[in-house]
Amino acid sequence: xxxxxxFAIAREAARYHTGWGRAWGKPKPKTHYDxxxxxxxxxxxxTAYYLGKNFGIRNVAILEKGWLxxxxxxRNTTIIRSNxxxxxxxxxxxxxxxxxxxxxxxxxxxxxxxxxxxxxxxQTEHELRGYQRTAHANRLQGIDTxxxxxxxxxxxxxxxxxxxxxYPVLGALWQAxxxxxxxxxxxxxxxxxxSDMGMDILQGCEVTAVRQTGGKVTxxxxxxxxxxxxxxxxxxxxxxxxxxxxAGFRLPLESVSLQAxxxxxxKPCMDVVVMANTVHGYMSQSDKGEMVIGGGTDGYINYTxxxxxxxxxxxxxxxxxxxxxxxxxxxxxxWGGIVDVTGDRSPILSKTPLEGCxxxxxxxxxxxxxxxxxxxxxxxxxAKGHSPLTDEFGLDRFREGRFxxxxxxxxxxx
Numbered sequence: 540x541x542x543x544x545x546f547a548i549a550r551e552a553a554r555y556h557t558g559w560g561r562a563w564g565k566p567k568p569k570t571h572y573d574x575x576x577x578x579x580x581x582x583x584x585x586t587a588y589y590l591g592k593n594f595g596i597r598n599v600a601i602l603e604k605g606w607l608x609x610x611x612x613x614r615n616t617t618i619i620r621s622n623x624x625x626x627x628x629x630x631x632x633x634x635x636x637x638x639x640x641x642x643x644x645x646x647x648x649x650x651x652x653x654x655x656x657x658x659x660x661x662q663t664e665h666e667l668r669g670y671q672r673t674a675h676a677n678r679l680q681g682i683d684t685x686x687x688x689x690x691x692x693x694x695x696x697x698x699x700x701x702x703x704x705x706y707p708v709l710g711a712l713w714q715a716x717x718x719x720x721x722x723x724x725x726x727x728x729x730x731x732x733x734s735d736m737g738m739d740i741l742q743g744c745e746v747t748a749v750r751q752t753g754g755k756v757t758x759x760x761x762x763x764x765x766x767x768x769x770x771x772x773x774x775x776x777x778x779x780x781x782x783x784x785x786a787g788f789r790l791p792l793e794s795v796s797l798q799a800x801x802x803x804x805x806k807p808c809m810d811v812v813v814m815a816n817t818v819h820g821y822m823s824q825s826d827k828g829e830m831v832i833g834g835g836t837d838g839y840i841n842y843t844x845x846x847x848x849x850x851x852x853x854x855x856x857x858x859x860x861x862x863x864x865x866x867x868x869x870x871x872x873x874w875g876g877i878v879d880v881t882g883d884r885s886p887i888l889s890k891t892p893l894e895g896c897x898x899x900x901x902x903x904x905x906x907x908x909x910x911x912x913x914x915x916x917x918x919x920x921x922a923k924g925h926s927p928l929t930d931e932f933g934l935d936r937f938r939e940g941r942f943x944x945x946x947x948x949x950x951x952x953x
Contacts, residue, residue, distance in 0.1 A: 568741050568766050572600045574921065575759060575768040577746050577782060579603035580612040581722075581907065582899055583774035584729035584740075585914020586921070591736040593915070594922040599738040600768075601730075602761060604745040608726030611776045614844070614876035615907040616799050616833045618812055618823070620657045620717035622684045624673050625943050627931035628885060629680040632905075634928060635912030639720060642911060648728030650720050651826070655811055657717035658692060660861070662706035662817040670712040684714045698808050703860040706817055719812060719823060722907060729914075749786040749896070756786070756895040770921055771896045777842065777877025779900035788892045791937045792879045792901050796837045798850040800873040802865065804828030818857035822865070829871060832858065836878060836904060846873030878903050883942035888917050888929035897921050898934070 574590060576583045579601045590596040603609075619639055621632035643649050661667035670686060677684040689701045689708045701708035730740055741763065748760040749771065758767035773782050777794040805828050814821035819835040834854035837847075851870065859866045881887060881901040886909070888899050899917045902909060916928030931943060 568600055568739060568744070568761075568763055570765075571758075571767045572739075573598040573768065574770045574772065575599070575766060576601045576772045576774060577759070578610075578774035578776070579607045579726075579730070579740055579742065580610045580774065580776065581608070581726050581729065581910035582776075582902075582913045582917070583772070584726060584733060585910050586772055586774060586899065586917045587733045587738055587914075588729050588736075589914050589918035590922060591733065591738065593918060596922060597736045597738060599733070600766065601733065601738065601740045602744045602746060602759070603740070603742045606742050607730055607740060608723055611876040611878065611906055612722055612726045612910075614799070614874055615722055616821075616823070616831050617719040617722050617907060618657065618717075618814075618821070619652070619720055619908040620714050621682055621908075622657075622659070622673060622677055622712060622714045622717070623945055624676050625885075625945060626676075626680060627943055628945050629677065629682055631912050631916065631928050631932075632909055633680070633682050633912075634915060635909045636717065638911035638915065640716075642720075642725070642728070646728035646732050648724065648731060650724045650728050652718065652720040654716050654718040655823075656695070656713065656715045657812040657814065658687070658695065658711040658713045660692070660708050660813065660815045660817070661710045661712070662703075662708060662815060664709070666817055667709045670710070674712055682714075683716060684712055687711050687713045695811050696809060696813055698862060698864055699813065700861055700863055705860060706815075708861070717812070725907075725910060746782065746785070749782075749893070751787070751893055754894055756893050769895065772899065772917065772921055773896065774899040774917070776900065776902070776906065777879050779879050779898065783891070783898065786891065786893050786896055790879075790887070790898070790900065790934075792881045792887070793840050794842060794877050794879050795839070796841050796843045796875040797833070797878045797904055798837070798846050798854075798873065798875045799831065799833040800846065800851065800854075801825070801829040801831050801871050802868040803871050805830070805868065808864070815858065815861055818861070820854050820858040822858060822862060830865060830868060832865075836880065842877050844875045844877065846875055878906070880904075882937070884945045885943040886913070886932055887934055888913065888920060888926075889933040889935075890920075890924075891934065
């Protein structure tokens with residue numbers, strides 16, 4: 540009997556669930572669209588959806604080199620939260636979190652949003668003071684977070700050892716309305732909604748060149764032929780630098796692999812998300828019973844989408860002290876995704892030196908949680924030329940020194 544990989548199954552499921560029945564890699568695109576979005580991941584699909592819903596722009600094509608949601612959207616660990624320190628970040632991520640709460644109703648598609656709560660452990664005095672500062676900032680930003688005691692941490696997550704000899708739990712930053720969602724369902728829901736609005740989702744369509752005249756974008760060359768457009772949005776995560784080079788400009792970011800793994804399924808034992816940044820590890824339990832485990836990015840630039848033994852050794856070893864029970868579990872599967880990281884660990888949602896071309900990238904390890912807010916703001920930027928959600932995240936901030944430093948909140952994979 541023929542066996543299929545998990546990603547081959549996901550690809551076919553995406554085609555089935557979106558209701559987009561045209562054959563894989565064979566649809567013939569129109570010759571002109573008002574807007575072309577490159578990248579059919581969560582951010583690209585959300586951008587297209589809000590272009591249609593909020594601004595009535597529906598002559599849109601979403602081009603995807605692989606298959607729908609087959610990049611980082613299908614490879615992340617599904618955590619959703621908005622407890623960021625800087626005001627621009629908090630506003631963007633809180634917009635996303637609030638949209639996630641009603642996303643299933645909005646899309647008429649169950650994205651399985653689960654507001655189970657996220658706690659970020661403070662395991663050093665320095666980290667404790669840092670999270671107290673974030674809690675105060677969140678209060679001023681109108682975001683509902685609080686500091687909780689070790690006793691409360693233990694009550695919320697009984698399987699945790701809070702008295703570890705190296706890194707005892709001194710408290711935690713707790714966001715009760717944060718949680719998780721089904722990553723594939725988010726992509727499928729947005730894709731089906733875009734398809735219902737008459738937009739074209741062209742899978743197996745690789746962009747090979749960006750066409751321009753007089754410093755203004757005119758279209759793209761693809762593996763399915765040339766397509767012209769009035770505006771172009773580049774939303775391709777780890778490959779942003781590659782596509783930007785085709786458009787004639789460079790981006791201040793690096794692409795690295797971010798790895799994760801899941802254990803064999805076990806009975807329910809953990810109904811919150813726990814992040815331990817001091818040791819670079821975090822964990823939650825999926826609906827199927829798997830323990831979803833992740834850590835920091837690889838320490839070198841690369842484009843691999845495979846796991847490595849080094850990641851298992853470092854990440855699981857770091858978590859065993861805080862969660863002794865995982866030492867007895869077997870790993871079920873492991874994978875990697877390519878994330879694009881900026882110097883200040885904040886995203887880029889911006890116009891580019893090429894007129895009519897816009898870039899959405901640099902989400903690093905925190906892209907999934909931002910999908911609805913990113914799509915909302917980026918769609919407004921493309922339609923109107925600016926958006927309150929994206930004004931602070933322009934490319935010019937690197938030239939002007941206006942960094943949005945989220946290295947503490949986004950420096951670990953979560």
